[in-house]
Amino acid sequence: MFQVKMSRVAVALDAWSKRQAEARCLPNLGRGGTFVTIFITSYFAAQIGDALLVIILYGPGAFFSQGIRVSDWKHGVLSNGATVGPFTGLMTFVWWAPLIACAEIGAGFLSSFLRARPWWLSAFAQFLGGAMLLTFSGWLLFRDGFPLIHPIPLAALIGGGVMTWNAIRSVVTA
Numbered sequence: 001m002f003q004v005k006m007s008r009v010a011v012a013l014d015a016w017s018k019r020q021a022e023a024r025c026l027p028n029l030g031r032g033g034t035f036v037t038i039f040i041t042s043y044f045a046a047q048i049g050d051a052l053l054v055i056i057l058y059g060p061g062a063f064f065s066q067g068i069r070v071s072d073w074k075h076g077v078l079s080n081g082a083t084v085g086p087f088t089g090l091m092t093f094v095w096w097a098p099l100i101a102c103a104e105i106g107a108g109f110l111s112s113f114l115r116a117r118p119w120w121l122s123a124f125a126q127f128l129g130g131a132m133l134l135t136f137s138g139w140l141l142f143r144d145g146f147p148l149i150h151p152i153p154l155a156a157l158i159g160g161g162v163m164t165w166n167a168i169r170s171v172v173t174a
Contacts, residue, residue, distance in 0.1 A: 016108075026100075028107035036159035040136070041099040042092070043152050046073060048099075049091030053084060119174060127167035133160030 019027035025034045050070035054063045062068045069079045073092075076084040114122045137156035140146045146153045 026104045026107075028104050028111055032159065032162065033107065036133070036155045037100055037103045039152050039155035040133075040159075041103060042096060043140075045095040045099050046088075046092045048095045049093075050088055053087055053091045054078065057084065057087075120171070123167045123170045123174075126163050126170070130160045130163030130165075130167060133157075133163060136160070 016027065023031070025031045026037070029037055050073060051063060054068050054070065058068060067079070070084075070088055071077055071079045073088040076086060076088045078084060110125065114125060133156045137153040137160060140150075140153040140156065141148060148154070
C-alpha cells in the first residue's frame with residue numbers, strides 16, 4: 001500500500017514538473033499568482049522567522065511573556081535594544097521557500113477540488129480569495145503603516161483586484 005501511494009506521488013511530481021517546465025512559473029498559481037505569492041509569503045516568512053529567532057535566542061518566555069520582538073529587521077534590532085545581526089534575514093529565507101511551496105500545493109488541491117464542482121463555486125472561491133487579498137492589503141496599509149508603493153501591499157492590491165474582477169467577469173459572462 002505504501003508503494004502504491006509513493007508511485008502516485010512520483011506520478012504527480014512528474015506531471016507537475018512537466019507543467020512547470022512548459023509554464024516557466026509555478027503551474028498551479030500561474031505567472032501572476034507566482035509573483036503575488038512571492039511578495040506576500042515574504043511578509044509571513046519574516047513574521048515567522050522573527051518570532052522563532054527570538055524564541056531560539058532568548059527562549060519562549062522572552063517572546064510570549066516579556067514581549068520581545070524584532071523591531072528593525074533590516075538592522076537586526078530587537079525591541080529590548082539588543083542586536084542579532086543578519087540572523088533576521090536568514091530566518092526569513094528559511095521559511096520563505098516552504099511557504100511558497102505550501103501556496104503552490106494548496107492552489108493545486110483547491111483547483112482539483114473545484115474542477116469537479118459547479119462553475120459558480122469556482123467564481124465564489126475566486127471572489128472570496130480576491131476580497132481577502134484586498135482586505136490584507138488594506139490591513140497592511142492602515143494598520144501596519146506600509147507605504148502604498150511598497151511591493152507587499154501593492155501585490156496584494158493588484159492580485160486581489162484581478163481575482164475579484166475575474167470572478168465578477170465569469171459570473172456576468174456565464
